[in-house]
Amino acid sequence: MQDDYASLVLMYSMSPVPRVLDRSTYLCAGGSLFCGEIPSNFNLSLGLSLFTGVDTMCYTSFNEWVFVNPMQAVFGVIASGIALDPTNLIPLACAAEVIAPAQCLAFLVSVSDFVSTYFPTSSLQAYRSRATFVEADVIATSVGIMQYVRHVPTNRIELFHQVLFDPTDATMMYTSYALASVEMPLNVATYLRGLCQYVSFVLAAIALVAGLYTLANGCTSEGYNLFEVNRVGGLTWIGRPLLLVRSVTALCILSTATLQLHKNGITTQLIASREDVSSVVNNVIKILAASELGWLVYIFDDVCMAWTRQYSASYTAKTATTAWFIAVLLSFTSPVSHSASIQRSCEIVVMDFEMVCHSGVVAIGSVDRLRLLVGIAVGGSILMYVLDRAWHVLPPLNERDSCLVSCSAKYLFERRGWVYDRVYYLDFASAALTGLLVCTFQGDYYVFDIKTWRML
Numbered sequence: 001m002q003d004d005y006a007s008l009v010l011m012y013s014m015s016p017v018p019r020v021l022d023r024s025t026y027l028c029a030g031g032s033l034f035c036g037e038i039p040s041n042f043n044l045s046l047g048l049s050l051f052t053g054v055d056t057m058c059y060t061s062f063n064e065w066v067f068v069n070p071m072q073a074v075f076g077v078i079a080s081g082i083a084l085d086p087t088n089l090i091p092l093a094c095a096a097e098v099i100a101p102a103q104c105l106a107f108l109v110s111v112s113d114f115v116s117t118y119f120p121t122s123s124l125q126a127y128r129s130r131a132t133f134v135e136a137d138v139i140a141t142s143v144g145i146m147q148y149v150r151h152v153p154t155n156r157i158e159l160f161h162q163v164l165f166d167p168t169d170a171t172m173m174y175t176s177y178a179l180a181s182v183e184m185p186l187n188v189a190t191y192l193r194g195l196c197q198y199v200s201f202v203l204a205a206i207a208l209v210a211g212l213y214t215l216a217n218g219c220t221s222e223g224y225n226l227f228e229v230n231r232v233g234g235l236t237w238i239g240r241p242l243l244l245v246r247s248v249t250a251l252c253i254l255s256t257a258t259l260q261l262h263k264n265g266i267t268t269q270l271i272a273s274r275e276d277v278s279s280v281v282n283n284v285i286k287i288l289a290a291s292e293l294g295w296l297v298y299i300f301d302d303v304c305m306a307w308t309r310q311y312s313a314s315y316t317a318k319t320a321t322t323a324w325f326i327a328v329l330l331s332f333t334s335p336v337s338h339s340a341s342i343q344r345s346c347e348i349v350v351m352d353f354e355m356v357c358h359s360g361v362v363a364i365g366s367v368d369r370l371r372l373l374v375g376i377a378v379g380g381s382i383l384m385y386v387l388d389r390a391w392h393v394l395p396p397l398n399e400r401d402s403c404l405v406s407c408s409a410k411y412l413f414e415r416r417g418w419v420y421d422r423v424y425y426l427d428f429a430s431a432a433l434t435g436l437l438v439c440t441f442q443g444d445y446y447v448f449d450i451k452t453w454r455m456l
Helices: 001-008 070-080 087-093 101-118 122-139 170-176 188-216 224-237 241-256 279-291 293-335 367-391 405-411 430-435
Strands: 026-030 145-152 156-163 258-266 267-271 340-351 354-363 434-441 444-449
Touching: 001 101, 026 101, 026 156, 070 101, 070 122, 070 170, 087 101, 087 170, 087 293, 170 258, 188 224, 188 430, 224 241, 224 293, 224 405, 241 293, 241 367, 279 293, 293 367, 293 405
Parallel strands: none
Antiparallel strands: 026 145, 145 156, 258 267, 340 354, 434 444
16 A cells, blocks of 8 residues: 555646636636736646735736645545546546646546545545535635636736635635645744755855855955854855854754654555665764754854954854764763653544544654753853953954944954054955955956945
């Protein structure tokens, strides 16, 4: 069964359009109630426009897609009754698919065959019977699909609305059950992963720009400054809020135990170790993951630079290194472990109608470890600053203030050989790290400041 489930033929996405919206009669003019008409109406053969949502961008021609996953596909085939009559219902369901109808046929045939093989007909009929009550409840609440459409013969904008499970449009029965996974509130990890990928991409782009400037200038850039890509470049180009989200993501990962679902023949079991990588790779991953604690250190140190000032360059590097070392030590000597408790308890919600049961709890996260890591980052920064301040006294910087250089660049960049007559000079690569993109043309310097979005 597991092998057949893993080999299901799936579509990457579906683009269903209700049968009433004839492609030759209507054009799509938008899908959000919060927005006006999109600038360019498009043919419905491309699908529907993005539905109403707080994050939906206005005046764009992006389409609404249903991203398919195996569990969702099996559920939809069972609930819609396709498995009971695949010969007639599969072509009917794929009649709503406007982009890849042939792939839709192969997809639903594969899923329907799987369901028919492993579910008895009596169970499928019982599930379908329950589904009809769900459909009636949804129809009663008028939950449905909304689009602005332009009626081509009259050139008039109309508001189209069709309830889910509309009995007059059997083509939309299957996709009415296909809830888009991105609409589920439990998928915050997907967005956090995307944000982390964005941060990594921007940092790589900053490093590339700084490297190109260094090569273009004959490697005359200040080498020490290039080690501040994360601390200066990240805070300048990405900003504290997004880096804080990445930091919280890293803290959650470091505070979570490893627990994987392992396939063993036809059964599955939970194991507390990684079987997909070697022990060496796993250890390297732990060390690299521990370094992510540095983002919280960078943010806290950057906020405190208004007070630490000339001491920042002296203690911040020590703080980040110490926090990384302690996090690595904790990962190896005292890793987070999962806990499980089995205790069946049931509660009657509605007499003779509904009963909710709980079999137990499996916990993989540790709030105590999360607090400890935050304490290491914040407390370590404070302790290092106090020790550094007590160890030696540094005079204030004797330089003119500049509105173009960020606070972190002012106190963390190398100063020896770059200050003349109380003016701090920057090479092109270091300027790029602090948000200043420089180019020369006919002997003139043109500087674009990404912090203020101005050309100087």
